[in-house]
Amino acid sequence: MPKSLVIVESPAKARTIKKYLGKDFDVEASAGHLIDLPDNRLGVDIEKDFKPQYVVIKEKKKFLDQLEKAVRKSEKVYLASDPDREGEAIAWHIVERLKIRDKAYRVLIHEITEKAVLEAIRNPTTLSRDRFEAQQARRILDRLVGYQVSPILWKKVKRGLSAGRVQSVALRLIVDREREIEGFKPEEYWTIEAELKKLLGDSTPFVATLIRFKDKKVDIKSEEEARGVVEALRGEKYRVALVERKERLRNAPPPFITSTLQQEASRKLRFPVKKTMSIAQKLYEGVDLGDEGPVGLITYMRTDSVRVSEHAVGEVREYIRNTYGLEFLPEQPNTFKVKKTAQDAHEAIRPTSILRTPESVKPFLTEDEYELYRLIWQRFISSQMNPAVYDQTTVEIEAGEGVFRVTGSLIKFPGFTLVYREGKEEEEEDKDEEKRLPELVEGEELMLVGLEGKQHFTQPPPRYTESSLVKELEEKGVGRPSTYATILSTIQEREYVIKEKNRLKPTILGRVVTDLLVEGFPEIMDVQFTAEMEEKLDKVEEGSINWVQLLKEFYKEFSKRLKNAESSMRSLKREGVPTDVRCDQCGAYMIIKWGRRGEFLSCSRYPDCKNAKQFEYSGNGEIRIKERSEPQIRHDIRCDLCGEPMVVRSGKYGKFLGCSGYPACKNVKRFQDVEKGGDSVVNLEDGGKGKKQGKRKSFKKVSSSKAIEA
Numbered sequence: 134m135p136k137s138l139v140i141v142e143s144p145a146k147a148r149t150i151k152k153y154l155g156k157d158f159d160v161e162a163s164a165g166h167l168i169d170l171p172d173n174r175l176g177v178d179i180e181k182d183f184k185p186q187y188v189v190i191k192e193k194k195k196f197l198d199q200l201e202k203a204v205r206k207s208e209k210v211y212l213a214s215d216p217d218r219e220g221e222a223i224a225w226h227i228v229e230r231l232k233i234r235d236k237a238y239r240v241l242i243h244e245i246t247e248k249a250v251l252e253a254i255r256n257p258t259t260l261s262r263d264r265f266e267a268q269q270a271r272r273i274l275d276r277l278v279g280y281q282v283s284p285i286l287w288k289k290v291k292r293g294l295s296a297g298r299v300q301s302v303a304l305r306l307i308v309d310r311e312r313e314i315e316g317f318k319p320e321e322y323w324t325i326e327a328e329l330k331k332l333l334g335d336s337t338p339f340v341a342t343l344i345r346f347k348d349k350k351v352d353i354k355s356e357e358e359a360r361g362v363v364e365a366l367r368g369e370k371y372r373v374a375l376v377e378r379k380e381r382l383r384n385a386p387p388p389f390i391t392s393t394l395q396q397e398a399s400r401k402l403r404f405p406v407k408k409t410m411s412i413a414q415k416l417y418e419g420v421d422l423g424d425e426g427p428v429g430l431i432t433y434m435r436t437d438s439v440r441v442s443e444h445a446v447g448e449v450r451e452y453i454r455n456t457y458g459l460e461f462l463p464e465q466p467n468t469f470k471v472k473k474t475a476q477d478a479h480e481a482i483r484p485t486s487i488l489r490t491p492e493s494v495k496p497f498l499t500e501d502e503y504e505l506y507r508l509i510w511q512r513f514i515s516s517q518m519n520p521a522v523y524d525q526t527t528v529e530i531e532a533g534e535g536v537f538r539v540t541g542s543l544i545k546f547p548g549f550t551l552v553y554r555e556g557k558e559e560e561e562e563d564k565d566e567e568k569r570l571p572e573l574v575e576g577e578e579l580m581l582v583g584l585e586g587k588q589h590f591t592q593p594p595p596r597y598t599e600s601s602l603v604k605e606l607e608e609k610g611v612g613r614p615s616t617y618a619t620i621l622s623t624i625q626e627r628e629y630v631i632k633e634k635n636r637l638k639p640t641i642l643g644r645v646v647t648d649l650l651v652e653g654f655p656e657i658m659d660v661q662f663t664a665e666m667e668e669k670l671d672k673v674e675e676g677s678i679n680w681v682q683l684l685k686e687f688y689k690e691f692s693k694r695l696k697n698a699e700s701s702m703r704s705l706k707r708e709g710v711p712t713d714v715r716c717d718q719c720g721a722y723m724i725i726k727w728g729r730r731g732e733f734l735s736c737s738r739y740p741d742c743k744n745a746k747q748f749e750y751s752g753n754g755e756i757r758i759k760e761r762s763e764p765q766i767r768h769d770i771r772c773d774l775c776g777e778p779m780v781v782r783s784g785k786y787g788k789f790l791g792c793s794g795y796p797a798c799k800n801v802k803r804f805q806d807v808e809k810g811g812d813s814v815v816n817l818e819d820g821g822k823g824k825k826q827g828k829r830k831s832f833k834k835v836s837s838s839k840a841i842e843a
């Protein structure tokens with residue numbers, strides 16, 4: 134009997150699904166996209182309605198051949214690639230290329246469990262042209278920007294740079310923030326704080342802050358002024374004027390979506406966004422649980438919907454009742470507002486079964502997988518629990534012409550915080566913190582223990598962290614669940630941004646590229662424009678906008694900008710970027726230029742003065758000149774004549790390898806020869822740390838065009 138074939142994108146997912154489907158089904162993995170735009174050219178026929186020129190990705194040819202054979206043997210083909218735009222495109226291309234439209238079905242598997250997989254196979258749908266075209270439009274748009282703007286940067290600044298439709302806007306946010314910080318003028322202000330305690334009974338001291346003085350809101354700018362106020366209030370009687378008690382509720386947080394998972398994993402586990410996504414992918418595709426075999430532990434991790442299936446809500450409510458008791462269980466399930474852009478077929482990120490506790494799966498997970506799973510598990514439980522209840526007390530204290538205030542907060546009922554507390558950015562206040570006050574009554578007199586003025590300065594906004602940037606991008610409507618991780622890793626890989634104390638700081642290169650792009654491509658660099666474009670792409674998916682029309686409209690303006698930039702964009706290759714470093718040969722200022730081997734300092738009087746220096750950035754971003762460094766010894770590469778390690782040297786034609794036994798042994802090698810000959814892949818970019826890498830990541834690919842879109 135002919136079998137049915139299920140096609141997914143990864144071997145791990147194939148293994149997990151295979152387990153549930155039994156022997157009547159073959160499951161094959163496509164290894165991601167098989168068909169895509171070509172690497173080495175634009176691949177879009179702009180004149181002919183932006184017709185894409187798809188090619189089979191070279192390394193994927195064998196997977197396609199394999200699929201073709203499997204398809205011929207099967208009566209039905211189920212395309213079960215991931216349930217989003219990218220997955221739709223993978224499925225669509227396979228169907229087109231293998232011409233199997235008559236026997237192809239699309240299945241959307243949001244969680245890889247027996248129940249969900251069987252249900253999905255029993256209720257297949259057809260491929261969605263709208264969803265495919267939305268992916269295609271996005272792909273082409275990103276390609277046009279990436280492949281047409283980047284070469285201009287190569288000409289004007291240096292080779293290997295990249296611009297990207299969403300990536301460059303994200304970079305701009307970081308650069309703008311940095312300038313805001315640099316331009317920030319801290320303002321001095323003072324607070325007046327009184328330490329007080331009861332005359333009798335509970336003698337715990339507490340601190341109240343002056344809020345009004347002489348019937349005006351406190352606004353003290355100088356030490357002198359602060360002194361005057363302290364003098365005036367020191368001898369006064371301190372009396373409780375007002376006690377106000379209130380109950381404050383804090384509601385449970387919604388279950389995770391992609392952006393909130395990335396933020397919390399960054400705050401609480403210090404995971405970079407990219408790492409979070411790759412671990413989440415593993416948990417979704419299936420982890421081997423000993424005798425049970427592979428099991429998908431969480432629902433699909435690329436989603437912007439907080440919707441939860443009824444079945445999962447039922448399960449978690451029962452778990453809460455049994456584990457924590459009825460007082461933690463709301464009468465009705467908690468519901469959360471779904472954003473209007475959310476794709477509604479999607480669900481929030483949650484465990485596929487709440488009964489699989491983190492402890493029970495811990496033996497089968499790596500430490501990182503365990504941490505992330507636990508985060509998702511706890512967050513989901515807490516999302517269906519009762520609010521936390523705080524007793525909040527506000528007390529006002531009068532002293533002469535001054536009014537002080539202090540607020541106390543006590544947890545009355547922990548609610549969801551019993552299981553999960555939300556992480557916070559460093560600069561945010563802790564909403565869960567308790568602050569105890571002694572029992573106070575109106576009219577009561579208090580003893581003044583101490584009275585002092587405290588100096589403060591207003592603070593600039595903080596640099597973005599990965600998590601606060603994801604939050605900002607989401608709030609501004611830039612990027613989608615599938616793109617945040619790529620955006621963040623690309624701007625760092627391109628050295629537009631570095632991480633300093635976990636915060637994102639633009640490099641000089643990042644700044645100059647941003648400035649050039651803002652000048653040359655104001656729309657592309659505009660947050661609002663980008664957000665609107667994302668919305669239009671969503672509408673292509675809904676079927677209410679035609680993708681060719683959308684691209685035509687975009688390209689009309691964009692092509693003008695391109696032509697203009699070609700001719701009028703400033704060339705930093707010639708001009709360089711000014712610095713305050715003096716040339717040690719002629720005293721003129723040095724400027725930063727970009728050469729084949731990266732940034733360097735060149736005398737601004739070049740060619741009259743040919744002084745040039747290598748440099749690096751010190752911790753605070755200042756330029757530090759690097760004196761000629763010691764040759765790098767590569768212990769991983771041995772001389773094939775005498776066996777001594779080779780050394781990286783620089784010559785007229787760039788870097789090469791020389792034998793460290795020189796002058797006794799005069800053997801020299803080109804990097805290319807070493808790469809071809811042995812198993813060591815030499816990577817010039819890794820600073821000679823001699824890391825071995827897979828063949829595909831050899832240094833020749835570093836500036837290939839493949840990665841310049843994102």
Ligand SMILES: [Zn+2]
Pocket residue numbers: 716717718719720721736737738742743744
């Ligand atoms: Zn000079």
Ligand SMILES: [Zn+2]
Pocket residue numbers: 772773774775776777792793794798799800
């Ligand atoms: Zn040698």
